[in-house]
Amino acid sequence: MVKVRFAPSPTGYLHIGGARTCLFNWLYARAKKGKFILRIEDTDLERSKKEYLDEILESIRWLGLDWDEIYYQSQRFDLYKQYAQKLIESGNAYQKEGAVFFKYQFSKIEINDLIRGKIIFTELPKEEEVIIKSDGSPTYNFSCVIDDATMGLTHVIRGEDHISNTPKQILMYKALGLNTPEFAHVPLILSPDGGRLSKRYGATSIREYKEAGYLADAIANYLSLLSWSPGNNREIISLDSAKEIFDIADVNKTGAEFSLEKLNWLNSEYIKAKDTKTLAEIVANFLKDKKFLPENVSQDYLEKVTQLFRDRLVKLSDFLDRARFCFYDDYVYAPDTQEILQNNLSKQIDALAQKMSDIADFNKLAIETEFRATCTNLGLKTKELVHPVRVALSGNRVGPGLFETMEVLGKNEVVKRLKRLIQYWQST
């Protein structure tokens, strides 16, 4: 049975690259009906932080991934020491200054990488290496080998940056008489400047994307598209579908640049595809974290506002400034509305306000009918009134469809805001 792992180190948040490695491991495990385990590589006592661990686990869950087992290397130090002792006894390692050094018995090493095919190493950069530090903790290459072997992992799927560690690890498996797993090295995710994805390029942690209003399934979808493709020109694919068809051998060898534009597009597609109720819940949670909503907003009203904006949101954070007028009436008319406001239409707006307040059932259709009729009666083109009214209601020259907006705000609020514009004209 296939058994794979994701092995994060809690010395930082879960970043895009790690998340993609995690995703590919998960996808492969689920595709093969195998096990996916999490191994926390917290051997660096100095730099490992609980805060990071919590964040990593939360990010993985948020993405929609789950794990079958979880291990902590910090709880397995005894095991590593035992294996180190074995190596000392067999003459493959020795102790010096409190540390244990492993002696590489190098010969040509051939890796049969599931993604890259044959990789041949004809030499190693060093002849020996610390496997147990003088403080008793294991080094990466050693604990990794012991764990991959003792946890019964069948495949090691990890980033390309580990290729050069692989021959060293194989030498350790050999010295210990342990079976080596299969290896698959996935390409790195590059930043738009072609280099390594780094802090220099904006957001790198999953948490930051969550906070910016990206949906978990959009991120997961986007990540799955980097260096892998479901085929058939498919771009939008759920984890459920992906796990049916994913195979590690189909992953390509080329590094992929992270494209915020494409992520944005996918995110807006996912926003549009959600049913309003579900989306409103996601929006509610998002806004709650931002402490954005006033006290007494009903779920029903939030759903209506969500419906109003859903088709023009790229990410949830767009909601913050654009939909603010639906919850607060303290907005001022934006500078770029001057052009629209310089034409004083007090009389016409007043007439409109009257007509609006006469509508019994204040719904989009009734509003539009009455609005257009009023314009005709006043000898105005519809757009001549649409623009100032939008400014009156939202403070902005752009926004969702006006009649829908009016329905959502409700009659009283609409009339109140129209009067406010009239007052504004009178005071200037």
Place this chain on the structure above:
RNA sequence: GUCCCCAUCGUCUAGUCUGGUCAGGACAUGAGCUUUUCAAGCUUAUGGCGUCGGUUCAAAUCCGGCUGGGGACGCCA
């Protein structure tokens, strides 16, 4: 410096294993339609096999050199 990986539109990719269909799709960009602003949507356009050589009737596809890009060389992981 040494070792290793990689190479299809600006970007993500299908096609490469098993040579032969105008190199297909998506994002982005341009234009048009629609319109109540902004989006969205629809139509459409621009744009690519890094380079040199070899094998072959035929090369994006197989082989080699070059060039370019990336990664690794910690008592970090």
